[in-house]
Amino acid sequence: MRGRDRTIAPCLALFVCGCAAERAEPVDPLEGPSDPVEAARAFVADARVRRAALEASVAVADTPYARARLDHYSLSGTSSASARPSPRPSPDSGRGSLVPSSSDPIADWDLAPVLEPTVRPLRVSRHEVEEAGPVATLAPDADLAAFVAAGRDAFERYPVHIDPRFAVLREGREVVDRHGLDVREDGTVRGAVEVLVPDGRWLVALTCAACHGATTANGDYVPGLTNDRLALSELLGDPRWAPGTMDVTGDAIENPVRPPDLRPIRFQERLHHSGNLANGRIARMVRIDTLLAERLAFEARPDRSIVAAISLYLDSLADTSPASPLSSDAEAVFARSCASCHRGDSRSGPVVDVARVGTDPLATSGARATGGYRAPSLVGVADRGALLHDGSARGLRGLLGLEPSEHRGHPFGTELDVADRELLARALGPR
Ligand code: HEC
Ligand code: HEC
Numbered sequence: 001m002r003g004r005d006r007t008i009a010p011c012l013a014l015f016v017c018g019c020a021a022e023r024a025e026p027v028d029p030l031e032g033p034s035d036p037v038e039a040a041r042a043f044v045a046d047a048r049v050r051r052a053a054l055e056a057s058v059a060v061a062d063t064p065y066a067r068a069r070l071d072h073y074s075l076s077g078t079s080s081a082s083a084r085p086s087p088r089p090s091p092d093s094g095r096g097s098l099v100p101s102s103s104d105p106i107a108d109w110d111l112a113p114v115l116e117p118t119v120r121p122l123r124v125s126r127h128e129v130e131e132a133g134p135v136a137t138l139a140p141d142a143d144l145a146a147f148v149a150a151g152r153d154a155f156e157r158y159p160v161h162i163d164p165r166f167a168v169l170r171e172g173r174e175v176v177d178r179h180g181l182d183v184r185e186d187g188t189v190r191g192a193v194e195v196l197v198p199d200g201r202w203l204v205a206l207t208c209a210a211c212h213g214a215t216t217a218n219g220d221y222v223p224g225l226t227n228d229r230l231a232l233s234e235l236l237g238d239p240r241w242a243p244g245t246m247d248v249t250g251d252a253i254e255n256p257v258r259p260p261d262l263r264p265i266r267f268q269e270r271l272h273h274s275g276n277l278a279n280g281r282i283a284r285m286v287r288i289d290t291l292l293a294e295r296l297a298f299e300a301r302p303d304r305s306i307v308a309a310i311s312l313y314l315d316s317l318a319d320t321s322p323a324s325p326l327s328s329d330a331e332a333v334f335a336r337s338c339a340s341c342h343r344g345d346s347r348s349g350p351v352v353d354v355a356r357v358g359t360d361p362l363a364t365s366g367a368r369a370t371g372g373y374r375a376p377s378l379v380g381v382a383d384r385g386a387l388l389h390d391g392s393a394r395g396l397r398g399l400l401g402l403e404p405s406e407h408r409g410h411p412f413g414t415e416l417d418v419a420d421r422e423l424l425a426r427a428l429g430p431r
Helices: 002-017 036-045 047-058 064-072 144-157 164-171 173-178 208-212 281-295 304-317 328-337 395-399 418-428
Strands: 118-123 188-196 202-206 213-215 221-223 351-353 372-374
Touching: 036 047, 036 144, 036 281, 036 304, 047 064, 047 281, 118 202, 144 188, 144 208, 144 221, 144 304, 164 173, 164 188, 164 202, 188 208, 208 213, 281 304, 328 418, 395 418
Parallel strands: none
Antiparallel strands: 118 188, 188 202, 213 221, 351 372
């Protein structure tokens, strides 16, 4: 496993030079300091920490996504001249309607002003005056629990996609439901807020929870789980994307994907369906920081302590995600047919060439393209509805050929006899 390789190499280096006693343990730039709060503080305060994590994270694939970030992210933290900004293509695709455009991106996003959005809940029946305020606040001496709590707040309330077309969500419960969002018991909409914009208007915005939070059949809200019901295409008045999918890149190529289950985020060997980023605690913070900067058209940036809080909150979701120890029979089948890609306890793996995995190749074009898809972590897979990067497989039974499914590719396991496939589906599937 990657984690193991990383810890062994530095130990050997120390052993060889014999200076372990004098020197602090070398820090993996992707992970940062081993204490999460220390990592958060280093990410917030030190451009070199952010820059080193970015460089290590994008090193696994040369993509336009990576280059835009190398050109603009935490430049003061770079030690090499290779990071001089180069002219970048306009992020506006004219088609990828989730990506705002900027005519004049700020050379170093660190210098962009910090945006502190004022939000209030979106309510389907408006009969009370709402408390408006900041998304979340963190004391300077916040501990891990405080970071995670602030992150949970921001996950539910940070205005990520602000769009006048979302105003239809004000029309009431039925419209909210039709577009795939839920109304909480107190009448507020989950996954959407109202945000105050500079001209004094309140606009409806989607939060992380709109795409990365779902209510299960028995009514439990599961943060991190993909919201398969979200009908974003319809919400934007544009029926191009299949339900539950969306194009979140501004690369002028129509390649909608499904929001991944974020609960196992810290177990993923790579980030994104295409696996164009190496993963690590600081790398995830950088990923979220640049996501929000991009949403702000690179003219402003989020408060970094909130970014760190969201990231530590997501890391904490792995503890809520059902671990599925397999019976020894199922484990043996899994080891034979699946574990070469879905490796170790995390059951996640590297990028597999699209010619080999055989799933829809569309998302191997565009800003994040690597020519393949990562093997995603299977931790928590029992709760997922639509599977694969484009959501084309309906559940494990569909993927394993036990039930009809529209997807193509991922033939792995379908060669097994029915009894073994049933065994796998039961072991990994819903209890
Ligand atoms: C409009 C829907 C939408 C919203 C809102 C949204 N995301 Fe995502 N998110 C996606 C999609 C789609 C992807 C997959 C992108 C890819 O793989 O290229 C994704 C991917 C991610 C990933 C990488 C996951 C992985 O397994 O590699 C992280 C982390 C993430 N989002 C965090 C967030 C956070 C934090 C927020 C709120 C600040 C947020 N997202 C808001 C749609 C959304
Ligand atoms: C050769 C590598 C490889 C093998 C072997 C393999 N997988 Fe996968 N698996 C992948 C890749 C790559 C993806 C992502 C494909 C995509 O999104 O288009 C994937 C996706 C999945 C998904 C969808 C997860 C999600 O959240 O979308 C499931 C479930 C899965 N695999 C289960 C299995 C099982 C069970 C086996 C053994 C029977 C197996 N895989 C064998 C590479 C592999």
